[in-house]
Amino acid sequence: MPRPYRPATSLIIIVGNYGSGKTEVAVNLALSLQRQGKQVRIADLDIVNPYFRCREARETMEQQGIEVVTPPGVQRFADLPIVVPEIKGMLRPQAENVSIFDVGGDDVGATLLSSLAENLGDSPYQLLQVINARRPFTNTVEGCLKMKGAIEQSSRLSVNGLICNSHLVTETTTDVILEGVALARQVAARAGIDIAFVSAMAPFDQDPLLQAIDEPLLVLDRIMLPPWLRPSEKGDSSSRRLETDPAPAVKPIGRP
Amino acid sequence: MTKVLMKGNEAIGEAAIRAGCLHFFGYPITPQSEVPEYLSKRLPEVGGQYVQAESEVAASNMIYGAAGVGMRVLTTSSSPGISLMAEALSYIACCELPVVVVNIMRCGPGLGGILPSQSDYFQATKGTAHGDFDIIVLAPSSVQEAVDLTIISFELAEKYRNPVMVIGDGMIGQMMEPVSFPDKEIGPPLDPGDWGLTGCKDRPRRIVNSLYLDPDLLYQQNIKLKEKFELIKQNELRFELYNCDEPYDLLLVGFGMMARICKTAIDQLKAEGLNVGLFRPITVNPFPYEACAEAIGRSKSVISVEMNMGQMIEDVRLANVEGKPVDFFGKTGGLIPAVEEVQDKVRESLAAMKK
Structure with missing residues (x-):
């Protein structure tokens, strides 16, 4: 039976190409580590994509005692490069605490990390690249290595682990996941790094073929849902309600 | 064939390539920016041309030019950007050139916000720009349908020599779903027929122009466009x-x-x-x-x-x-x-x- 993922460091930075599943993995990892008794903080560093960011799962995580660091007020609905000061504090490792950084897609999203590299100092970190073998540009070993190189160049940090997150959302099969594991193993071997963990939606984790893998396994609940699948919020019929906290006006630069 | 997991915006870009569209002119604007992002990577791989224009006004006139010389061409934008393209779309419709435009709608009016909306229904279907003309407008409801309708858009644009617009709200552009594409990696090139400006050596010259100073000729052109749209009404309704x-x-x-x-x-x-x-x-x-x-x-x-x-x-x-x-x-x-x-x-x- 696969082991749960136990992070080797208290800083976990999650990168990868657009749509590889970074946010879904980051949110589920935060919830999983919190259940294991860690005090978890998660920072939304996605300054690239304005939709489906981990700030949308804020309430779910805060209910579990996870500290969620996002831009304040209405700025979190913007696509502006906002990095709040708390982020730098999160880069100092503390025992029993885990800090997870959900970074934006591709090398473009990872550029943000280079500005934080100095604050990181000598702190040990896990920079984990999420790979979904069913995504364009990372469906081959070469594609994944190219993405890894681009992210490393723009972040000035080294990817030291992989997260194998192959799926087709509602059309996922065990084969899709296992094909992804096979690809990630080849990428890991070529890059000389490990697969930190394999992630899979329940109930695929119960499949004997997946139970037989050597890598740690993270079981995912689908949290980032499209609007027609979001659970009913009885007593509050307004969907995606804006919170009313006061916030400074957002001055757009160019076309947001 | 093997399904891949794609964002609506990426899938629209790939669908255009599969339809044989190797020319893209556009300008980034949330929530459609992944179309130019994707095509800026993919078009060079397949021998295509990607140009980031200096504005939507420029991009829309670039597609006018590309279609005029008989190239299959795409531009994509989001609501305020489409407003800027209005003038060129009227020229393109008058000149009866085949172009495909995608509007991944965001909420307005004004600069509005970056979240999804369907507020450009009137703009797309009734008042795209000045003058009497209609464009064909298709509205997908899933990422797979965005792929299918993008491919169909090029067919319709060329069949009727008319602009076609695909409208999706921001969510269609941003959400990810499994999709499959036609097996053919790149569709055949557009046939410029008897209208494309392909060089007039050994044949009479052709003119692409929307200026008609003679009122009778302009009236005739309006009647022609109206009759064409009647034909589209008869043949192309989908629901x-x-x-x-x-x-x-x-x-x-x-x-x-x-x-x-x-x-x-x-x-x-x-x-x-x-x-x-x-x-x-x-x-x-x-x-x-x-x-x-x-x-x-x-x-x-x-x-x-x-x-x-x-x-x-x-x-x-x-x-x-x-x-x-x-x-x-x-x-x-x-x-x-x-x-x-x-x-x-x-x-x-x-x-x-x-x-």
């Missing part, structure tokens, strides 16, 4: 009926993403013993009035459900030849009507009918 096989007291009309929310609402209401139908126009211009009228005819009342302040409802009213009660439910500003909100509106409407 979907959902849960309309059994008798229903209420019909929802919704397009794009909103239809998806309506479907979930309808499925859940069915479990409560309430049968509600859905009419989903896929061509929103021309609007399938007769099919919509037929679906309304079998219902006691209609609700138009939209992510705007009530735009398509005007077409629903035009289709409502029997004068049934027509109601509206919608939101904008980037708020997406929830499944339960649609259900509450349906229950309220059904309860009012019983009184």
Whole structure:
């Protein structure tokens, strides 16, 4: 039976190409580590994509005692490069605490990390690249290595682990996941790094073929849902309600 | 064939390549920026041309030029950017050039916000720009349908030598779903027929121009465009009926993403013993009035459900030849009507009918 993922460091930075599943993995990892008794903080560093960011799962995580660091007020609905000061504090490792950084897609999203590299100092970190073998540009070993190189160049940090997150959302099969594991193993071997963990939606984790893998396994609940699948919020019929906290006006630069 | 997981915006870009479109001119704007992002990587791989213009005005005139020389061409943008393209679209329509434009709509008016909306329904279907002309407008409801309709758009654009627009709300552009593509990696090039400016050596020269100083000639061109659109109305109407096989007291009309929310609402209401139908126009211009009228005819009342302040409802009213009660439910500003909100509106409407 696969082991749960136990992070080797208290800083976990999650990168990868657009749509590889970074946010879904980051949110589920935060919830999983919190259940294991860690005090978890998660920072939304996605300054690239304005939709489906981990700030949308804020309430779910805060209910579990996870500290969620996002831009304040209405700025979190913007696509502006906002990095709040708390982020730098999160880069100092503390025992029993885990800090997870959900970074934006591709090398473009990872550029943000280079500005934080100095604050990181000598702190040990896990920079984990999420790979979904069913995504364009990372469906081959070469594609994944190219993405890894681009992210490393723009972040000035080294990817030291992989997260194998192959799926087709509602059309996922065990084969899709296992094909992804096979690809990630080849990428890991070529890059000389490990697969930190394999992630899979329940109930695929119960499949004997997946139970037989050597890598740690993270079981995912689908949290980032499209609007027609979001659970009913009885007593509050307004969907995606804006919170009313006061916030400074957002001055757009160019076309947001 | 093997399915891949793609964002709507990426999938539209790949669909264009599969349709044989190797020329893209555009300008980034949330929430469609992944189309230019994707094509800037992919087009060089397949020998295509990607140009980031200095503005949407420039991009729209670049597609005018590319189509004029007989190239299959795409541009994509989001609401304010489409407004800037209006002038060129009128010129392109007058010159009868085939172009495909994608609008991944965000909420307005003004600079508005970056969240999804369907507020450009009027702009797309009624008032794209100055002058008498119509463009064909298609509204996908899933990432796979965005792929299929993008490919069909190029076929329609070339069949009728007319601009075609695909409208999706921001969510269609951003969400990820498994998709499959035609096996052919790149479609055949466009046939510039007897109109493309391909070089006039050994043949009479051709002219692409929308200036008609002679009123009779301009009137004739307007008649020609009108007749062409009548033909499109006859041949190209697309729509979907959902849960309309059994008798229903209420019909929802919704397009794009909103239809998806309506479907979930309808499925859940069915479990409560309430049968509600859905009419989903896929061509929103021309609007399938007769099919919509037929679906309304079998219902006691209609609700138009939209992510705007009530735009398509005007077409629903035009289709409502029997004068049934027509109601509206919608939101904008980037708020997406929830499944339960649609259900509450349906229950309220059904309860009012019983009184």
